[in-house]
Amino acid sequence: MERQIVLKQDILAALAKAGVSKGQTVMVHTSLSSLGFVCGGAQTVIEALLESVGTDGTIMMPTQSWKNLDPATGVHWEEPEQWWQLIRDNWPAYNKDITPTNTMGAVAEMFRKWPGSLRSDHPARSVAANGRYAQYLTAGHDLSNIFGEGSPIGKLYELDGYVLLIGVGYDKNTSLHLADVRAEYPGKHDSTEYSAVMENGERVWKAYSTLYVDGEDFEQIGEAFEAAHSVQKVPLGNGTVTFMKQRELVDFAVKWMEQNRR
DSSP: OOOOEEOHHHHHHHHHHHTOOTTOEEEEEEOGGGGSEETTHHHHHHHHHHHHHOTTOEEEEEOOOTTSSOGGGTTTTTSOGGGHHHHHHHSOOOOTTTOOOSSSOHHHHHHTTSTTOEEOOOTTTOEEEEETTHHHHHTTOOTTOSSSTTSHHHHHHHTTOEEEEESOOGGGOTTHHHHHHHOOOTTOOEEEEEEEEEETTEEEEEEEEEEOOOOTTHHHHHHHHHHHSOOEEEEETTEEEEEEEHHHHHHHHHHHHHHHOO
């Protein structure tokens, strides 16, 4: 397919056709480049999203900075092992106003500093939100509770929110991690993570226990979910907009994991 040009009106029309409307609370995952040439780039996408849900709605995005994890977990795979201790000792402490996102895309990177956006306190797995429930969604993001009950993803479930994939697949669908927390299966286990944080005015390399983060089967889950549920898919430029109710996805994924994971 030839590279397409995408205008703001095209994004608004696609979102409306997918079912995005005023007052909704929506977790958004985007890949700007997958759409073709978006006239105005990330700014245009964010404006369209905020306009689509209106002042009573809320947009949330992942703003993860997962390079702020222990090098032994593979996050600095391109660097030699003899540097690992230096990285642990010197990686800057998370600062939600400054720390950039890692591989979250141009839209999320701009969104974290958008006027009115708030960002959660997790040093490696933060989210940003803008709108009616921004404060509620981003508050109290505990180190050990990345994606569970009371986390931003758990709160989205409480609010009966939605998930919007713009040019990305289910491998980017963070809400599936909530299903992972809820599901019971034999191989489920915790891991100890480490991140640089500020404590009492000092930078510390902090250890914390959390559920092991694994998304290797997320695409499979998405395929099965779409076979069983009505999911809105609308073309936009060179990509696709996919829109779903988060509760339906999470509830389905819990059962799928319990049946298929070992």
